Amino acid sequence: MSARTLFDKVWEQHEVTRREDGTTLLYIDRHFLHEGSFHAFAALQMAQRTVRRPDATFACADHYVPTQNQRKGLEGIENAEIRNMVRLLHEHTDRFGIRRFGLQDPGQGIVHVVGPEQGLTQPGLTIVCGDSHTSTHGAFGALAFGIGASEVAHVLATQCLWQIRPKTLQILAEGQLSPGVTSKDLILYVIHRIGAAGAVGHSIEFAGSTIENLSMEARMTLCNMAIEAGGRAGMIAPDDKTFEYLKGRPFAPHGDAWDAAVSHWRSLSTDPGARFDRQARIDASDVAPMVTWGTSPEDAAPIDGTVPDPRSLEAPDRKARFERVLDYMGLEPNRPLEGLPVDRVFIGSCTNSRIEDLRVVAQIVDGHQARIPAWVVPGSLEVQRQAEAEGLHEVFMRANLEWRDPGCSMCLGINGDTIAPFERCASTSNRNFEGRQGKLGRTHLMSPAMAAVAAITGELTDIRKKA
Amino acid sequence: MLEKFVTIDEIAVPLELQDVDTDRIIPARFLRKPRTVGYGQFMFYDLRFDDDGQPRSEFPLNRDVYRGARILVADVNFGCGSSREGAVWALSDTTHPDSSAGFRCIIAPSFGDIFYNNCTNNGVLPVRLGPADCATLRRQLEEAPGARLQVDLPKQVVRGPDGRQYSFDIDPFRKQRLLEGQDEISLTMTHQAAIEAFESRRRSVVPWLTPDGEASS
Numbered sequence: 083m084s085a086r087t088l089f090d091k092v093w094e095q096h097e098v099t100r101r102e103d104g105t106t107l108l109y110i111d112r113h114f115l116h117e118g119s120f121h122a123f124a125a126l127q128m129a130q131r132t133v134r135r136p137d138a139t140f141a142c143a144d145h146y147v148p149t150q151n152q153r154k155g156l157e158g159i160e161n162a163e164i165r166n167m168v169r170l171l172h173e174h175t176d177r178f179g180i181r182r183f184g185l186q187d188p189g190q191g192i193v194h195v196v197g198p199e200q201g202l203t204q205p206g207l208t209i210v211c212g213d214s215h216t217s218t219h220g221a222f223g224a225l226a227f228g229i230g231a232s233e234v235a236h237v238l239a240t241q242c243l244w245q246i247r248p249k250t251l252q253i254l255a256e257g258q259l260s261p262g263v264t265s266k267d268l269i270l271y272v273i274h275r276i277g278a279a280g281a282v283g284h285s286i287e288f289a290g291s292t293i294e295n296l297s298m299e300a301r302m303t304l305c306n307m308a309i310e311a312g313g314r315a316g317m318i319a320p321d322d323k324t325f326e327y328l329k330g331r332p333f334a335p336h337g338d339a340w341d342a343a344v345s346h347w348r349s350l351s352t353d354p355g356a357r358f359d360r361q362a363r364i365d366a367s368d369v370a371p372m373v374t375w376g377t378s379p380e381d382a383a384p385i386d387g388t389v390p391d392p393r394s395l396e397a398p399d400r401k402a403r404f405e406r407v408l409d410y411m412g413l414e415p416n417r418p419l420e421g422l423p424v425d426r427v428f429i430g431s432c433t434n435s436r437i438e439d440l441r442v443v444a445q446i447v448d449g450h451q452a453r454i455p456a457w458v459v460p461g462s463l464e465v466q467r468q469a470e471a472e473g474l475h476e477v478f479m480r481a482n483l484e485w486r487d488p489g490c491s492m493c494l495g496i497n498g499d500t501i502a503p504f505e506r507c508a509s510t511s512n513r514n515f516e517g518r519q520g521k522l523g524r525t526h527l528m529s530p531a532m533a534a535v536a537a538i539t540g541e542l543t544d545i546r547k548k549a
Numbered sequence: 550m551l552e553k554f555v556t557i558d559e560i561a562v563p564l565e566l567q568d569v570d571t572d573r574i575i576p577a578r579f580l581r582k583p584r585t586v587g588y589g590q591f592m593f594y595d596l597r598f599d600d601d602g603q604p605r606s607e608f609p610l611n612r613d614v615y616r617g618a619r620i621l622v623a624d625v626n627f628g629c630g631s632s633r634e635g636a637v638w639a640l641s642d643t644t645h646p647d648s649s650a651g652f653r654c655i656i657a658p659s660f661g662d663i664f665y666n667n668c669t670n671n672g673v674l675p676v677r678l679g680p681a682d683c684a685t686l687r688r689q690l691e692e693a694p695g696a697r698l699q700v701d702l703p704k705q706v707v708r709g710p711d712g713r714q715y716s717f718d719i720d721p722f723r724k725q726r727l728l729e730g731q732d733e734i735s736l737t738m739t740h741q742a743a744i745e746a747f748e749s750r751r752r753s754v755v756p757w758l759t760p761d762g763e764a765s766s
């Protein structure tokens with residue numbers, strides 16, 4: 083058999099049937115749900131259909147849960163519409179016998195944090211969720227992608243999806259990331275280079291020595307934002323780090339099954355000489371700590387750079403877009419990014435809310451005082467417990483950071499955690515779209531380290547000068 | 550059953566914005582509403598309405614000359630970002646008085662992948678044309694507001710206001726489903742036997758996923 087990529091292998095292992103035109107009925111191993119899935123349940127019930135594989139379906143309460151006083155449960159949610167969203171998830175999962183990491187479940191958290199943490203996310207699986215950041219799970223060598231509500235209903239009913247085989251893009255990163263530079267900076271750099279639509283129609287595989295050296299948490303951050311480059315999925319070949327991470331997790335295989343699983347997982351890497359439709363090479367030493375200045379994740383620049391000048395652009399449409407973006411962001415062209423005052427800090431989201439992220443933040447803020455409101459929102463109850471066991475919460479509280487309960491929170495603000503109009507927020511989340519964190523809010527994306535240092539200086543700060 | 554898409558001849562409205570993400574098409578705060586309230590009222594909400602809820606007169610979709618438009622000509626990376634299908638429901642809704650006439654076709658140089666799928670799952674045809682062709686169409690629609698475009702799905706052709714023809718690609722599977730207004734779940738159900746056969750093969754490859762061995766029956 084000819085040399086195949088990781089993607090090829092996983093795809094081909096899930097083909098139920100293929101039409102003459104190439105469209106494939108793809109089998110889905112794991113299906114994750116969240117509160118937003120109520121639309122799909124409504125469609126399912128209207129069509130009088132049922133859930134084919136409740137045992138392969140898992141639900142998390144994350145988008146609408148409060149990040150304060152979560153212990154109070156449903157009754158603690160004041161807004162009736164928001165409360166109803168969480169309640170509907172509980173009702174639907176009860177009705178169809180779906181395992182739920184719901185409010186007050188010890189495994190509750192953001193779906194893309196919980197899946198890996200519970201060992202549900204495994205190499206070689208197909209994983210879907212009605213959420214674009216499902217690409218996160220590709221960090222384990224799974225083929226994982228986001229779908230819309232009609233597709234969620236389709237997977238609930240059939241456990242399959244009709245898919246057109248995407249093209250493949252290999253991003254080969256070689257070398258060592260410099261001190262102060264993280265996988266968040268690497269992915270912002272990649273998106274800046276290839277563009278927010280640069281990988282549309284492609285499944286990305288991240289490979290090379292830089293990637294091999296990343297922890298599982300850092301790999302998740304990378305794959306999480308594959309979608310921000312337009313990628314259908316982001317994948318990384320499983321290796322010993324992957325297996326080490328999974329071992330002993332509740333849904334990971336145990337005993338003899340573990341050994342069988344590992345030998346299967348080892349067979350999934352891209353064969354030498356396998357062909358990709360496209361390739362891009364990154365030299366890790368070129369990557370600096372990055373921040374975004376605009377309203378697309380591709381609007382990123384090194385922290386020691388400046389806000390771009392629309393006048394320097396030739397294409398009238400690009401120029402018009404830049405002008406509009408700078409107006410929205412309240413920024414002057416050519417202004418240095420360093421030193422830009424920020425009003426608040428959000429450390430959280432499925433991109434950067436894992437234990438490793440919180441350890442970095444604690445290390446930076448320890449012994450300092452936040453000058454501006456700064457929230458730390460753990461990705462899950464498990465992360466919260468671990469952080470508290472390590473005493474990180476005390477470091478945060480001493481530094482005047484607000485330590486909250488797990489959920490999506492200020493990443494998109496639909497639980498009510500929003501930033502105010504015109505507020506400038508240093509955020510570890512994944513999207514700086516207009517109004518994403520709150521109407522007229524101004525988001526600057528960056529790594530947890532950069533967000534932490536911004537909290538104590540009150541302005542965008544080069545972590546390399548502070549660390 | 551979805552409304553079948555064959556050939557349409559409709560007013561088209563240009564939208565001069567790049568990278569329109571689905572958060573802008575429908576802000577997240579509306580997604581907790583059931584679809585039955587009519588999602589058209591939320592379409593481009595923060596672009597269409599000012600802080601007092603008054604329509605912004607400069608926004609193209611608020612201009613009288615484009616009233617009744619059922620084709621949208623947009624720019625690169627339209628519908629990027631969040632997977633929310635509410636974006637397509639908002640664009641295609643005809644039930645709410647504040648909705649558009651219900652977009653049936655969106656033309657752009659490129660689309661977010663998930664948005665593209667969501668369109669075809671709702672009977673909306675996404676058409677990819679080159680950036681220069683899209684720019685030409687947008688300029689023509691700007692210069693002669695209220696002009697119509699013809700979109701012929703069987704022939705895979707868009708006809709501009711000047712009669713110029715632009716051919717486009719669409720995969721045969723989506724084309725057929727749009728033409729027939731076919732329900733995808735019913736179609737998949739006809740492959741029941743293949744799905745069951747796959748499941749039993751799959752169980753032998755990854756037995757640890759279904760430890761009790763009978764979970765899928």
Ligand code: SF4
Pocket residue numbers: 144145192193194213215431432433489490491493494511512
């Ligand atoms: S944290 Fe943000 S991006 Fe991640 S799942 Fe939640 S809302 Fe989506």
